[in-house]
Amino acid sequence: MQPKIGNSMPSAAARTTTSTSRRSSWDENEGSASGRDSVLTSSTASLQPPQDRFRRSGPGLLIFPGTAQGHQHNPNGSTGSKTVAKANDENVSINQQGPARSIRSFRRPPLWQRPPMDPGEGQEKQVLDRENPRESYSACLVKAQAFIIEFLQGSSIHGFIYLAKLGLNFVERMLWFAFICVALFSIISLSKRTWHRFQTSPMVISMDRNKLVWNTSFPSLTVCPHKRIDELKVEEYILSHPDQFLSEEDQEDFRDFIVKLASLTYDNLETLPLNKSYGIPGVQYLDLLYELKWPFEPDISSGTAVKMYIYETQTEFGICHSVNSLVARYNTLNYWRSGEWNLLDHGDRVTVHPLDGEIYAQIINLSTAYDVYFHGAGDVPSISKQRYTFPESDYTTVEIMALEIYTNEEARAAKQRSCRFIYEAEDMLTVPIYSFGLCLSECRMFFALQVCGCVPHFYRNLCGYNHIFGTQMRNGRRLPVCGLEGIGCLVKIKREIISLKSDKYKINCNCLANCDDSNFFVQSHRSRVWFLGANLQWGIGGGGYPKMQLRRDVLFSFADVLVYIGGLVGFFLGCSALSFTEIIYYFTARFVRRMFFN
Structure with missing residues:
Protein backbone atom coordinates (compact mmCIF):
# COMPACT_ATOMS: atom_id res chain seq x y z
CA MET A 1 0.00 0.00 0.00
CA GLN A 2 1.47 3.28 -1.08
CA PRO A 3 1.58 6.25 1.24
CA LYS A 4 -0.68 9.10 0.61
CA ILE A 5 0.89 12.38 -0.11
CA GLY A 6 -0.96 15.36 1.19
CA ASN A 7 -1.20 18.75 -0.33
CA SER A 8 1.01 20.21 2.40
CA MET A 9 4.04 18.30 1.13
CA PRO A 10 5.07 19.24 -2.42
CA SER A 11 6.16 16.51 -4.73
CA ALA A 12 9.68 15.88 -5.88
CA ALA A 13 8.86 17.10 -9.30
CA ALA A 14 7.50 20.31 -7.92
CA ARG A 15 10.56 20.88 -5.84
CA THR A 16 12.76 20.21 -8.83
CA THR A 17 10.74 22.58 -10.91
CA THR A 18 11.00 25.26 -8.25
CA SER A 19 14.77 24.81 -7.92
CA THR A 20 15.19 24.86 -11.66
CA SER A 21 13.14 27.96 -12.02
CA ARG A 22 15.18 29.74 -9.33
CA ARG A 23 18.40 28.75 -11.03
CA SER A 24 17.09 29.84 -14.38
CA SER A 25 16.07 33.20 -13.01
CA TRP A 26 19.51 33.59 -11.41
CA ASP A 27 21.16 32.75 -14.77
CA GLU A 28 19.03 35.31 -16.49
CA ASN A 29 20.06 37.96 -13.95
CA GLU A 30 23.70 37.20 -14.45
CA GLY A 31 23.43 37.46 -18.20
CA SER A 32 22.97 34.67 -20.69
CA ALA A 33 26.16 35.36 -22.63
CA SER A 34 28.48 35.36 -19.64
CA GLY A 35 26.79 32.37 -18.01
CA ARG A 36 26.92 30.14 -21.11
CA ASP A 37 30.23 31.04 -22.69
CA SER A 38 32.58 31.36 -19.67
CA VAL A 39 35.12 28.63 -19.02
CA LEU A 40 35.95 27.78 -15.36
CA THR A 41 39.29 26.19 -14.37
CA SER A 42 40.25 24.78 -11.01
CA SER A 43 42.75 27.58 -10.33
CA THR A 44 40.33 30.28 -11.39
CA ALA A 45 37.58 28.81 -9.26
CA SER A 46 39.83 28.73 -6.21
CA LEU A 47 40.81 32.39 -6.67
CA GLN A 48 37.30 33.67 -6.96
CA PRO A 49 35.73 35.23 -3.91
CA PRO A 50 33.30 33.13 -1.98
CA GLN A 51 30.41 35.41 -2.87
CA ASP A 52 30.77 34.64 -6.61
CA ARG A 53 30.95 30.91 -6.07
CA PHE A 54 27.94 31.07 -3.83
CA ARG A 55 25.89 32.84 -6.48
CA ARG A 56 26.94 30.47 -9.29
CA SER A 57 26.05 27.26 -7.46
CA GLY A 58 22.70 28.48 -6.28
CA PRO A 59 21.56 29.33 -2.82
CA GLY A 60 22.38 26.76 -0.24
CA LEU A 61 23.70 24.11 -2.70
CA LEU A 62 27.22 23.00 -3.56
CA ILE A 63 27.43 21.12 -6.89
CA PHE A 64 30.27 18.60 -7.23
CA PRO A 65 30.97 17.78 -10.89
CA GLY A 66 30.44 14.12 -11.71
CA THR A 67 28.53 13.33 -8.55
CA ALA A 68 25.73 15.86 -8.55
CA GLN A 69 23.98 17.76 -11.29
CA GLY A 70 21.30 20.29 -11.40
CA HIS A 71 18.34 19.55 -13.72
CA GLN A 72 15.06 21.01 -14.64
CA HIS A 73 11.86 19.50 -15.98
CA ASN A 74 10.04 20.74 -19.01
CA PRO A 75 6.49 21.35 -18.61
CA ASN A 76 5.82 17.94 -20.11
CA GLY A 77 7.60 16.28 -17.26
CA SER A 78 10.46 14.87 -19.37
CA THR A 79 14.04 15.48 -18.59
CA GLY A 80 15.57 18.32 -20.54
CA SER A 81 19.07 19.74 -20.71
CA LYS A 82 21.44 19.03 -17.87
CA THR A 83 24.19 21.21 -16.47
CA VAL A 84 27.42 19.38 -15.61
CA ALA A 85 30.68 20.97 -14.22
CA LYS A 86 33.84 19.03 -13.71
CA ALA A 87 36.64 20.72 -11.80
CA ASN A 88 39.31 18.56 -13.39
CA ASP A 89 38.20 19.24 -16.95
CA GLU A 90 39.62 22.53 -18.06
CA ASN A 91 37.68 22.95 -21.28
CA VAL A 92 34.24 21.82 -20.23
CA SER A 93 31.57 24.44 -20.37
CA ILE A 94 29.52 24.94 -17.29
CA ASN A 95 26.27 24.49 -19.19
CA GLN A 96 27.50 21.58 -21.28
CA GLN A 97 24.81 19.08 -22.15
CA GLY A 98 25.54 15.54 -20.93
CA PRO A 99 23.85 12.25 -20.35
CA ALA A 100 21.45 11.89 -17.52
CA ARG A 101 23.07 11.25 -14.20
CA SER A 102 21.90 10.84 -10.65
CA ILE A 103 21.37 14.00 -8.64
CA ARG A 104 22.99 14.42 -5.21
CA SER A 105 22.49 17.69 -3.38
CA PHE A 106 24.68 18.72 -0.45
CA ARG A 107 24.03 21.56 1.93
CA ARG A 108 26.89 24.05 1.60
CA PRO A 109 28.88 24.43 4.85
CA PRO A 110 28.92 27.97 6.24
CA LEU A 111 31.97 30.08 5.36
CA TRP A 112 34.17 31.44 8.17
CA GLN A 113 33.21 34.90 9.23
CA ARG A 114 34.57 37.23 11.85
CA PRO A 115 32.64 36.91 15.10
CA PRO A 116 30.18 39.71 15.61
CA MET A 117 31.51 42.74 17.48
CA ASP A 118 30.14 43.60 20.86
CA PRO A 119 28.00 46.71 20.56
CA GLY A 120 29.72 48.25 23.59
CA GLU A 121 33.18 47.58 22.17
CA GLY A 122 32.24 49.11 18.90
CA GLN A 123 30.96 52.19 20.57
CA GLU A 124 34.15 52.47 22.66
CA LYS A 125 36.29 52.12 19.57
CA GLN A 126 34.33 54.79 17.82
CA VAL A 127 34.75 57.06 20.82
CA LEU A 128 38.50 56.46 20.92
CA ASP A 129 38.75 57.10 17.20
CA ARG A 130 37.07 60.45 17.66
CA GLU A 131 39.36 61.48 20.54
CA ASN A 132 42.01 64.13 19.96
CA PRO A 133 45.20 64.84 21.97
CA ARG A 134 43.45 67.50 24.04
CA GLU A 135 40.81 65.03 25.17
CA SER A 136 43.52 62.46 26.04
CA TYR A 137 45.30 65.09 28.12
CA GLN A 199 77.92 70.23 60.06
CA THR A 200 79.72 73.03 61.89
CA SER A 201 79.67 72.47 65.65
CA PRO A 202 78.70 68.95 66.68
CA MET A 203 81.66 68.73 69.05
CA VAL A 204 82.04 69.71 72.66
CA ILE A 205 85.28 70.25 74.55
CA SER A 206 85.10 68.71 77.97
CA MET A 207 87.59 68.68 80.84
CA ASP A 208 88.97 65.51 82.33
CA ARG A 209 90.53 65.99 85.76
CA ASN A 210 91.48 62.41 86.53
CA LYS A 211 95.17 62.93 85.85
CA LEU A 212 96.24 59.52 87.12
CA VAL A 213 94.56 57.62 84.27
CA TRP A 214 96.25 59.28 81.29
CA ASN A 215 99.80 60.03 80.19
CA THR A 216 101.27 63.35 79.15
CA SER A 217 103.39 63.91 76.05
CA PHE A 218 106.93 64.97 76.69
CA PRO A 219 107.62 68.46 75.27
CA SER A 220 109.45 68.74 71.97
CA LEU A 221 111.72 71.60 71.01
CA THR A 222 113.65 73.02 68.08
CA VAL A 223 117.10 74.56 68.59
CA CYS A 224 118.41 77.06 66.04
CA PRO A 225 122.09 77.98 66.61
CA HIS A 226 123.28 81.50 65.96
CA LYS A 227 126.47 80.32 64.36
CA ARG A 228 125.67 78.49 61.12
CA ILE A 229 128.56 79.20 58.72
CA ASP A 230 132.04 77.69 58.97
CA GLU A 231 134.66 80.35 58.20
CA LEU A 232 137.16 77.82 56.89
CA LYS A 233 134.69 76.51 54.34
CA VAL A 234 133.92 80.07 53.24
CA GLU A 235 137.63 80.74 52.63
CA GLU A 236 137.89 77.56 50.60
CA TYR A 237 134.91 78.62 48.52
CA ILE A 238 136.41 82.05 47.85
CA LEU A 239 139.69 80.52 46.74
CA SER A 240 137.93 78.08 44.45
CA HIS A 241 136.00 80.92 42.69
CA PRO A 242 138.59 83.66 42.04
CA ASP A 243 136.62 85.07 39.08
CA GLN A 244 133.72 86.06 41.36
CA PHE A 245 135.83 87.83 43.99
CA LEU A 246 138.18 90.27 42.31
CA SER A 247 139.02 92.33 45.38
CA GLU A 248 139.26 92.09 49.13
CA GLU A 249 136.13 94.17 49.42
CA ASP A 250 134.19 91.59 47.42
CA GLN A 251 135.45 88.81 49.62
CA GLU A 252 134.47 90.67 52.78
CA ASP A 253 131.05 91.50 51.38
CA PHE A 254 130.51 87.86 50.48
CA ARG A 255 131.37 86.75 54.03
CA ASP A 256 128.79 89.13 55.39
CA PHE A 257 126.28 88.11 52.72
CA ILE A 258 126.52 84.36 53.35
CA VAL A 259 126.24 84.76 57.15
CA LYS A 260 123.08 86.85 56.84
CA LEU A 261 121.67 84.51 54.21
CA ALA A 262 122.11 81.54 56.58
CA SER A 263 120.14 83.34 59.30
CA LEU A 264 117.56 84.82 56.93
CA THR A 265 113.95 84.75 58.09
CA TYR A 266 110.91 86.95 57.60
CA ASP A 267 111.89 89.12 60.54
CA ASN A 268 115.27 90.19 59.08
CA LEU A 269 114.71 90.20 55.30
CA GLU A 270 115.78 93.82 55.03
CA THR A 271 119.23 93.06 56.54
CA LEU A 272 120.36 91.04 53.51
CA PRO A 273 122.57 93.04 51.08
CA LEU A 274 120.81 93.19 47.72
CA ASN A 275 123.43 95.04 45.68
CA LYS A 276 125.45 92.06 44.45
CA SER A 277 124.63 88.38 43.88
CA TYR A 278 128.23 87.10 43.36
CA GLY A 279 127.02 84.99 40.48
CA ILE A 280 124.87 82.78 42.73
CA PRO A 281 121.25 82.27 41.58
CA GLY A 282 118.48 81.85 44.12
CA VAL A 283 117.96 78.18 43.30
CA GLN A 284 121.49 77.45 44.61
CA TYR A 285 121.12 79.24 47.95
CA LEU A 286 120.04 76.19 49.94
CA ASP A 287 122.74 73.91 48.52
CA LEU A 288 125.38 76.54 49.19
CA LEU A 289 124.25 76.97 52.80
CA TYR A 290 124.49 73.24 53.46
CA GLU A 291 127.89 73.19 51.82
CA LEU A 292 129.27 75.96 54.03
CA LYS A 293 127.34 75.20 57.24
CA TRP A 294 129.06 74.94 60.60
CA PRO A 295 129.10 71.39 62.06
CA PHE A 296 126.51 71.72 64.83
CA GLU A 297 126.15 68.27 66.35
CA PRO A 298 124.71 68.37 69.86
CA ASP A 299 124.12 65.27 71.96
CA ILE A 300 120.94 64.39 73.79
CA SER A 301 120.22 62.41 76.92
CA SER A 302 116.92 61.90 78.72
CA GLY A 303 115.41 60.20 81.73
CA THR A 304 112.43 58.91 79.76
CA ALA A 305 111.75 55.25 79.13
CA VAL A 306 111.68 55.81 75.35
CA LYS A 307 114.81 57.01 73.62
CA MET A 308 114.60 60.42 71.96
CA TYR A 309 116.34 61.47 68.77
CA ILE A 310 117.51 64.78 67.39
CA TYR A 311 117.12 65.53 63.67
CA GLU A 312 118.51 68.28 61.50
CA THR A 313 115.59 70.08 59.82
CA GLN A 314 114.95 73.03 57.57
CA THR A 315 112.62 75.65 59.01
CA GLU A 316 111.54 79.22 58.28
CA PHE A 317 114.43 80.22 60.59
CA GLY A 318 117.08 78.35 58.61
CA ILE A 319 118.88 75.12 59.49
CA CYS A 320 117.84 73.95 62.96
CA HIS A 321 117.66 70.76 65.04
CA SER A 322 114.45 69.25 66.46
CA VAL A 323 114.11 66.83 69.38
CA ASN A 324 111.22 64.40 69.88
CA SER A 325 109.46 65.57 66.73
CA LEU A 326 107.19 63.56 64.41
CA VAL A 327 107.45 65.95 61.46
CA ALA A 328 111.07 67.15 61.50
CA ARG A 329 112.34 64.32 59.28
CA TYR A 330 110.03 65.41 56.46
CA ASN A 331 111.85 68.76 56.26
CA THR A 332 115.37 67.42 55.89
CA LEU A 333 117.42 68.16 52.78
CA ASN A 334 117.92 64.48 52.01
CA TYR A 335 114.16 63.86 52.04
CA TRP A 336 113.60 66.82 49.74
CA ARG A 337 116.32 65.82 47.29
CA SER A 338 115.06 62.26 47.05
CA GLY A 339 111.63 63.47 45.95
CA GLU A 340 109.98 61.00 48.32
CA TRP A 341 106.39 61.19 49.47
CA ASN A 342 106.24 58.16 51.74
CA LEU A 343 105.55 58.08 55.46
CA LEU A 344 108.43 57.46 57.84
CA ASP A 345 108.55 55.36 60.97
CA HIS A 346 108.56 57.62 64.02
CA GLY A 347 108.48 55.02 66.75
CA ASP A 348 106.50 55.39 69.93
CA ARG A 349 105.40 58.73 71.30
CA VAL A 350 107.39 59.77 74.34
CA THR A 351 105.05 60.15 77.30
CA VAL A 352 105.40 60.60 81.05
CA HIS A 353 103.12 59.97 84.00
CA PRO A 354 102.72 61.94 87.27
CA LEU A 355 103.89 58.90 89.22
CA ASP A 356 107.20 59.07 87.33
CA GLY A 357 108.13 62.26 89.14
CA GLU A 358 110.35 64.89 87.56
CA ILE A 359 111.48 63.91 84.04
CA TYR A 360 114.10 65.95 82.20
CA ALA A 361 116.04 65.74 78.95
CA GLN A 362 119.30 67.47 78.18
CA ILE A 363 121.16 68.76 75.12
CA ILE A 364 124.89 69.18 75.53
CA ASN A 365 127.74 70.44 73.37
CA LEU A 366 125.78 73.28 71.86
CA SER A 367 128.98 75.37 71.58
CA THR A 368 127.13 78.52 70.52
CA ALA A 369 124.29 80.79 71.47
CA TYR A 370 120.96 79.56 70.26
CA ASP A 371 117.25 80.18 69.98
CA VAL A 372 114.81 77.55 71.21
CA TYR A 373 111.13 76.95 70.40
CA PHE A 374 108.96 74.63 72.51
CA HIS A 375 106.12 72.87 70.72
CA GLY A 376 104.25 69.60 70.48
CA ALA A 377 105.60 66.47 68.84
CA GLY A 378 103.27 66.85 65.86
CA ASP A 379 104.07 70.48 65.13
CA VAL A 380 106.90 72.70 63.93
CA PRO A 381 108.19 76.05 65.23
CA SER A 382 106.24 79.01 63.97
CA ILE A 383 107.37 82.57 63.51
CA SER A 384 104.31 83.74 65.40
CA LYS A 385 105.20 81.77 68.55
CA GLN A 386 107.46 82.90 71.32
CA ARG A 387 111.13 81.98 71.21
CA TYR A 388 113.77 81.95 73.91
CA THR A 389 117.40 82.95 73.42
CA PHE A 390 120.18 81.60 75.63
CA PRO A 391 123.93 82.41 75.56
CA GLU A 392 126.69 79.99 74.71
CA SER A 393 128.26 79.85 78.18
CA ASP A 394 125.23 79.03 80.34
CA TYR A 395 123.71 75.90 81.66
CA THR A 396 119.97 76.54 81.38
CA THR A 397 117.15 74.62 83.02
CA VAL A 398 113.59 75.14 81.78
CA GLU A 399 110.53 73.81 83.56
CA ILE A 400 107.51 73.43 81.32
CA MET A 401 103.83 73.12 82.02
CA ALA A 402 101.71 71.04 79.61
CA LEU A 403 98.13 71.27 78.41
CA GLU A 404 96.88 68.65 75.99
CA ILE A 405 93.75 68.14 73.96
CA TYR A 406 92.59 64.89 72.36
CA THR A 407 89.78 64.21 69.91
CA ASN A 408 87.39 61.32 69.72
CA GLU A 409 87.77 59.64 66.34
CA GLU A 410 84.03 59.05 66.03
CA ALA A 411 83.83 62.50 64.44
CA ARG A 412 85.01 61.55 60.97
CA ALA A 413 84.52 64.79 59.03
CA ALA A 414 87.22 67.42 59.58
CA LYS A 415 84.71 70.21 58.96
CA GLN A 416 82.57 69.03 61.84
CA ARG A 417 85.31 68.76 64.43
CA SER A 418 87.28 71.79 63.11
CA CYS A 419 90.59 69.96 63.37
CA ARG A 420 92.70 67.45 61.47
CA PHE A 421 94.60 64.37 62.46
CA ILE A 422 98.21 63.95 61.41
CA TYR A 423 97.28 61.45 58.67
CA GLU A 424 94.70 63.76 57.04
CA ALA A 425 97.12 65.40 54.60
CA GLU A 426 95.01 65.47 51.42
CA ASP A 427 95.51 69.23 51.01
CA MET A 428 99.20 69.31 51.92
CA LEU A 429 101.53 69.89 48.97
CA THR A 430 105.01 69.74 50.47
CA VAL A 431 104.75 66.95 53.07
CA PRO A 432 102.65 63.76 53.28
CA ILE A 433 101.41 64.50 56.80
CA TYR A 434 99.33 67.27 58.33
CA SER A 435 100.45 69.76 60.89
CA PHE A 436 99.04 73.16 61.75
CA GLY A 437 102.49 74.74 61.59
CA LEU A 438 103.27 73.10 58.23
CA CYS A 439 99.95 74.29 56.86
CA LEU A 440 100.76 77.87 57.83
CA SER A 441 104.21 77.54 56.24
CA GLU A 442 102.68 76.37 52.97
CA CYS A 443 100.24 79.25 53.09
CA ARG A 444 103.08 81.76 53.44
CA MET A 445 104.98 80.07 50.64
CA PHE A 446 102.09 80.31 48.18
CA PHE A 447 101.31 83.86 49.23
CA ALA A 448 104.88 84.82 48.35
CA LEU A 449 104.54 82.96 45.06
CA GLN A 450 101.32 84.80 44.28
CA VAL A 451 102.68 88.28 44.97
CA CYS A 452 106.35 88.04 44.06
CA GLY A 453 106.35 85.09 41.66
CA CYS A 454 108.89 83.10 43.69
CA VAL A 455 109.30 81.27 46.99
CA PRO A 456 112.05 81.68 49.62
CA HIS A 457 114.88 79.20 49.55
CA PHE A 458 114.02 77.62 52.93
CA TYR A 459 110.85 75.96 51.50
CA ARG A 460 110.53 72.72 49.61
CA ASN A 461 109.95 73.88 46.05
CA LEU A 462 108.40 70.63 44.87
CA CYS A 463 104.62 70.53 45.01
CA GLY A 464 101.40 70.29 43.06
CA TYR A 465 98.18 72.31 42.62
CA ASN A 466 97.34 74.85 45.30
CA HIS A 467 93.61 75.32 45.87
CA ILE A 468 94.06 78.48 47.98
CA PHE A 469 95.74 80.79 45.49
CA GLY A 470 94.86 78.89 42.31
CA THR A 471 98.47 78.10 41.40
CA GLN A 472 98.55 75.14 39.05
CA MET A 473 101.68 73.00 38.89
CA ARG A 474 102.42 69.37 38.31
CA ASN A 475 103.96 67.16 40.95
CA GLY A 476 107.69 67.20 40.51
CA ARG A 477 107.92 70.70 39.06
CA ARG A 478 110.42 72.96 40.76
CA LEU A 479 109.09 76.34 41.77
CA PRO A 480 111.12 79.50 41.11
CA VAL A 481 113.30 80.41 44.08
CA CYS A 482 113.64 84.05 45.06
CA GLY A 483 116.93 85.70 44.23
CA LEU A 484 117.94 89.17 45.34
CA GLU A 485 115.14 90.79 43.37
CA GLY A 486 112.55 88.39 44.80
CA ILE A 487 113.80 88.95 48.34
CA GLY A 488 113.43 92.68 47.78
CA CYS A 489 109.78 92.04 46.87
CA LEU A 490 109.29 89.96 50.01
CA VAL A 491 110.56 92.84 52.14
CA LYS A 492 107.56 94.92 51.03
CA ILE A 493 104.99 92.33 52.14
CA LYS A 494 106.73 90.75 55.11
CA ARG A 495 104.12 91.97 57.58
CA GLU A 496 101.34 90.35 55.56
CA ILE A 497 103.38 87.15 55.30
CA ILE A 498 103.99 86.96 59.05
CA SER A 499 100.42 87.71 60.12
CA LEU A 500 98.72 86.16 57.05
CA LYS A 501 96.33 89.10 57.05
CA SER A 502 96.11 91.67 54.32
CA ASP A 503 93.73 94.38 53.19
CA LYS A 504 95.09 94.32 49.67
CA TYR A 505 95.39 90.60 49.03
CA LYS A 506 92.94 87.81 49.72
CA ILE A 507 94.42 85.20 52.07
CA ASN A 508 92.45 82.15 53.14
CA CYS A 509 94.75 79.45 54.45
CA ASN A 510 92.00 77.14 55.76
CA CYS A 511 94.39 75.65 58.29
CA LEU A 512 92.71 73.68 61.06
CA ALA A 513 94.22 72.92 64.42
CA ASN A 514 95.74 69.56 65.26
CA CYS A 515 93.16 67.18 66.69
CA ASP A 516 95.73 65.73 69.07
CA ASP A 517 97.67 68.74 70.16
CA SER A 518 100.03 69.55 73.00
CA ASN A 519 100.63 73.06 74.22
CA PHE A 520 103.61 73.79 76.40
CA PHE A 521 104.25 76.89 78.42
CA VAL A 522 107.50 77.85 80.10
CA GLN A 523 106.78 77.87 83.80
CA SER A 524 110.24 78.97 84.86
CA HIS A 525 113.82 78.93 83.62
CA ARG A 526 117.15 79.60 85.31
CA SER A 527 120.70 79.83 83.97
CA ARG A 528 124.14 79.60 85.48
CA VAL A 529 127.60 79.86 84.01
CA TRP A 530 128.95 76.51 82.89
CA PHE A 531 132.57 75.99 81.97
CA LEU A 532 131.82 73.10 79.57
CA GLY A 533 129.78 75.25 77.20
CA ALA A 534 126.12 75.80 76.57
CA ASN A 535 123.81 73.09 77.81
CA LEU A 536 120.02 73.00 77.88
CA GLN A 537 117.91 70.98 80.26
CA TRP A 538 114.13 70.93 79.99
CA GLY A 539 111.31 68.80 81.29
CA ILE A 540 108.17 68.54 83.38
CA GLY A 541 108.64 69.04 87.09
CA GLY A 542 106.38 68.15 89.96
CA GLY A 543 104.13 71.10 89.30
CA GLY A 544 104.32 70.83 85.51
CA TYR A 545 102.02 67.88 85.10
CA PRO A 546 98.64 69.02 83.85
CA LYS A 547 95.82 68.98 86.35
CA MET A 548 93.27 68.57 83.58
CA GLN A 549 93.06 67.34 80.03
CA LEU A 550 90.78 68.62 77.26
CA ARG A 551 88.83 66.24 75.03
CA ARG A 552 86.78 66.81 71.92
CA ASP A 553 83.75 64.54 72.02
CA VAL A 554 80.78 64.19 69.71
CA LEU A 555 77.82 65.95 71.27
CA PHE A 556 75.49 66.03 68.29
CA SER A 557 75.73 62.91 66.14
CA PHE A 558 73.78 61.91 63.03
CA ALA A 559 71.42 59.84 65.15
CA ASP A 560 70.62 62.97 67.13
CA VAL A 561 69.86 64.78 63.88
CA LEU A 562 67.36 62.08 62.87
CA VAL A 563 65.70 62.16 66.28
Missing part, protein backbone atom coordinates in the same frame (compact mmCIF):
# COMPACT_ATOMS: atom_id res chain seq x y z
CA SER A 138 42.07 65.94 29.87
CA ALA A 139 41.50 62.27 30.65
CA CYS A 140 44.99 62.02 32.20
CA LEU A 141 44.29 65.10 34.31
CA VAL A 142 41.09 63.59 35.54
CA LYS A 143 42.92 60.39 36.53
CA ALA A 144 45.64 62.36 38.29
CA GLN A 145 43.10 64.45 40.15
CA ALA A 146 41.23 61.36 41.30
CA PHE A 147 44.53 59.80 42.39
CA ILE A 148 45.54 62.84 44.45
CA ILE A 149 42.12 62.98 46.11
CA GLU A 150 42.43 59.31 46.99
CA PHE A 151 45.88 59.94 48.51
CA LEU A 152 44.67 62.91 50.57
CA GLN A 153 41.67 61.02 51.89
CA GLY A 154 43.71 57.96 52.87
CA SER A 155 46.93 59.64 54.06
CA SER A 156 48.03 59.22 57.67
CA ILE A 157 49.47 62.77 57.78
CA HIS A 158 47.31 65.02 59.88
CA GLY A 159 45.43 67.75 58.04
CA PHE A 160 45.67 66.27 54.54
CA ILE A 161 42.25 64.66 54.77
CA TYR A 162 40.55 68.07 55.17
CA LEU A 163 41.83 69.18 51.77
CA ALA A 164 39.68 66.53 50.05
CA LYS A 165 36.95 65.84 52.58
CA LEU A 166 33.38 66.19 51.35
CA GLY A 167 31.16 68.83 52.90
CA LEU A 168 33.82 71.53 53.36
CA ASN A 169 33.63 74.85 51.58
CA PHE A 170 36.47 76.71 49.89
CA VAL A 171 37.35 78.86 52.91
CA GLU A 172 37.71 75.84 55.18
CA ARG A 173 39.97 74.08 52.69
CA MET A 174 42.16 77.18 52.30
CA LEU A 175 42.40 77.52 56.06
CA TRP A 176 43.64 73.96 56.42
CA PHE A 177 45.99 74.47 53.49
CA ALA A 178 47.48 77.50 55.26
CA PHE A 179 47.97 75.51 58.47
CA ILE A 180 49.80 72.77 56.55
CA CYS A 181 52.03 75.33 54.81
CA VAL A 182 52.98 76.95 58.13
CA ALA A 183 53.81 73.53 59.56
CA LEU A 184 55.98 72.64 56.55
CA PHE A 185 57.81 75.98 56.72
CA SER A 186 58.53 75.49 60.41
CA ILE A 187 59.84 71.97 59.82
CA ILE A 188 62.13 73.06 56.98
CA SER A 189 63.57 76.12 58.74
CA LEU A 190 64.25 74.34 62.03
CA SER A 191 65.66 71.31 60.23
CA LYS A 192 68.10 73.52 58.31
CA ARG A 193 69.36 75.02 61.56
CA THR A 194 69.76 71.54 63.00
CA TRP A 195 71.69 70.33 59.97
CA HIS A 196 73.93 73.42 60.04
CA ARG A 197 74.72 72.76 63.67
CA PHE A 198 75.56 69.15 62.85
CA TYR A 564 65.48 65.96 66.29
CA ILE A 565 64.03 66.23 62.78
CA GLY A 566 61.68 63.32 63.44
CA GLY A 567 60.40 65.08 66.54
CA LEU A 568 59.74 68.24 64.51
CA VAL A 569 57.80 66.33 61.87
CA GLY A 570 55.79 64.48 64.49
CA PHE A 571 55.05 67.68 66.39
CA PHE A 572 53.86 69.74 63.41
CA LEU A 573 52.26 67.06 61.19
CA GLY A 574 51.77 64.10 63.48
CA CYS A 575 53.43 61.65 61.09
CA SER A 576 56.28 59.18 61.32
CA ALA A 577 58.74 57.42 59.07
CA LEU A 578 56.01 55.10 57.81
CA SER A 579 54.09 58.13 56.58
CA PHE A 580 57.00 59.05 54.32
CA THR A 581 57.18 55.45 53.16
CA GLU A 582 53.49 55.71 52.33
CA ILE A 583 54.12 58.82 50.21
CA ILE A 584 56.90 57.07 48.30
CA TYR A 585 54.70 54.05 47.72
CA TYR A 586 51.72 56.11 46.54
CA PHE A 587 53.64 58.20 44.05
CA THR A 588 55.70 55.35 42.58
CA ALA A 589 54.15 51.90 42.39
CA ARG A 590 50.53 52.87 43.02
CA PHE A 591 50.67 55.89 40.73
CA VAL A 592 52.02 53.85 37.81
CA ARG A 593 49.39 51.17 38.35
CA ARG A 594 46.50 53.61 38.53
CA MET A 595 47.59 55.73 35.56
CA PHE A 596 48.67 53.05 33.12
CA PHE A 597 47.40 49.63 34.14
CA ASN A 598 43.91 50.24 35.54
